[in-house]
Amino acid sequence: MNLLVTGGAGYIGSFMTKSLLDLGHNVTVIDNLKRGKRSAVDDRATFKEIDLNDDLSEIFIDSEFDSILHFAGLISVEESTKDPELYFKNNIEGSRNLFETAIKNNVRNFIFSSTAAVYGNPTQIPIPEDHDKKPTSPYGESKLKTERNLIEIRKNDPLVSFAVLRYFNACGASLNGEMGESHIPETHIIPLAIKAIMEGSEFKIFGDDYDTPDGTCLRDYIHVLDLVDAHLLALNKIIEIPGEYCFNVGTGNGISNLEVVEMVKKVSGKDLKLSNFPRRPGDADRLIADPSKIQSELNFIPKYSDLETIINSAWKWHNK
Numbered sequence: 001m002n003l004l005v006t007g008g009a010g011y012i013g014s015f016m017t018k019s020l021l022d023l024g025h026n027v028t029v030i031d032n033l034k035r036g037k038r039s040a041v042d043d044r045a046t047f048k049e050i051d052l053n054d055d056l057s058e059i060f061i062d063s064e065f066d067s068i069l070h071f072a073g074l075i076s077v078e079e080s081t082k083d084p085e086l087y088f089k090n091n092i093e094g095s096r097n098l099f100e101t102a103i104k105n106n107v108r109n110f111i112f113s114s115t116a117a118v119y120g121n122p123t124q125i126p127i128p129e130d131h132d133k134k135p136t137s138p139y140g141e142s143k144l145k146t147e148r149n150l151i152e153i154r155k156n157d158p159l160v161s162f163a164v165l166r167y168f169n170a171c172g173a174s175l176n177g178e179m180g181e182s183h184i185p186e187t188h189i190i191p192l193a194i195k196a197i198m199e200g201s202e203f204k205i206f207g208d209d210y211d212t213p214d215g216t217c218l219r220d221y222i223h224v225l226d227l228v229d230a231h232l233l234a235l236n237k238i239i240e241i242p243g244e245y246c247f248n249v250g251t252g253n254g255i256s257n258l259e260v261v262e263m264v265k266k267v268s269g270k271d272l273k274l275s276n277f278p279r280r281p282g283d284a285d286r287l288i289a290d291p292s293k294i295q296s297e298l299n300f301i302p303k304y305s306d307l308e309t310i311i312n313s314a315w316k317w318h319n320k
């Protein structure tokens with residue numbers, strides 16, 4: 001297939017690009033490189049530096065894409081609370097521009113990277129896809145609005161076929177440590193804990209009085225290689241049986257911040273000094289996926305999402 005990957009210079013998009021190329025597909029990557037790195041894009045892909053809000057028609061001149069995997073977006077909850085307009089323009093308007101330009105050019109298959117942040121503070125654990133959506137940040141709102149825009153777009157054009165994938169916590173690196181997680185700015189717990197161990201600095205725990213067994217937040221960690229598999233399954237689905245789909249992508253297991261810290265200590269063989277900070281506004285006690293829909297409808301079985309494999313791969317990558 002001919003595939004367009006947006007945000008392919010970022011963490012998850014660069015893994016997706018490599019996997020699609022390994023499977024023999026032709027891949028074009030677009031990215032504005034504001035939060036991604038040109039060096040993360042596999043040399044076998046065609047790369048164009050462009051912003052989602054630019055005139056995107058040139059992307060479609062030479063290629064007839066079978067599908068678009070849309071990863072590009074700003075991803076920091078904290079940053080979004082400081083500058084909501086930036087997130088609305090980038091994530092909502094940028095996505096709308098992408099979908100509209102694609103449709104004008106006869107491309108109607110989309111996989112969209114959404115997030116567990118659309119649920120806000122959940123009232124039901126594990127969280128099913130039909131749980132209430134009450135995002136507590138502009139980031140979550142921007143993703144929910146884009147999901148809803150896709151539904152509207154398909155109402156007006158039933159040939160559109162799409163899957164929304166709501167990721168829980170993406171993490172980990174390639175098993176040989178050659179590719180891994182790096183964000184600008186880094187806000188994710190595993191790279192931050194590894195960095196703290198490598199630099200001998202203190203690691204901040206935000207809140208130790210949550211309603212969880214050890215008092216720290218519980219999150220559902222999904223290895224990036226499993227996440228890529230979920231996209232491949234979703235891609236087949238939207239092509240074989242066109243329609244609109246929405247899946248949580250997680251494991252259904254809750255892992256606490258302290259469990260992450262303990263595993264980083266075990267894998268590295270080093271100690272990590274902790275310092276306790278107050279809770280961050282908007283952090284839910286538990287964000288754990290109900291993954292039964294993706295398991296039963298797409299036969300999705302995570303292979304690499306146990307905590308030891310996740311941290312081992314991340315540790316290898318950070319050491320390279």
Ligand SMILES: NC(=O)c1ccc[n+]([C@@H]2O[C@H](COP(=O)([O-])OP(=O)(O)OC[C@H]3O[C@@H](n4cnc5c(N)ncnc54)[C@H](O)[C@@H]3O)[C@@H](O)[C@H]2O)c1
Nearest residue numbers: 007009010011012032034035036051052072073113115170
């Ligand atoms: N990392 C996670 O745990 C996680 C969880 C849930 C959802 N997601 C979603 O997955 C997607 C990928 O996340 P990631 O962790 O790889 O983030 P990332 O920041 O590493 O990658 C995003 C990429 O998109 C590019 N980009 C952003 N805005 C753009 C624009 N307007 N035009 C062109 N390129 C633009 C950035 O330069 C970057 O390379 C995002 O949409 C994010 O919201 C990620």
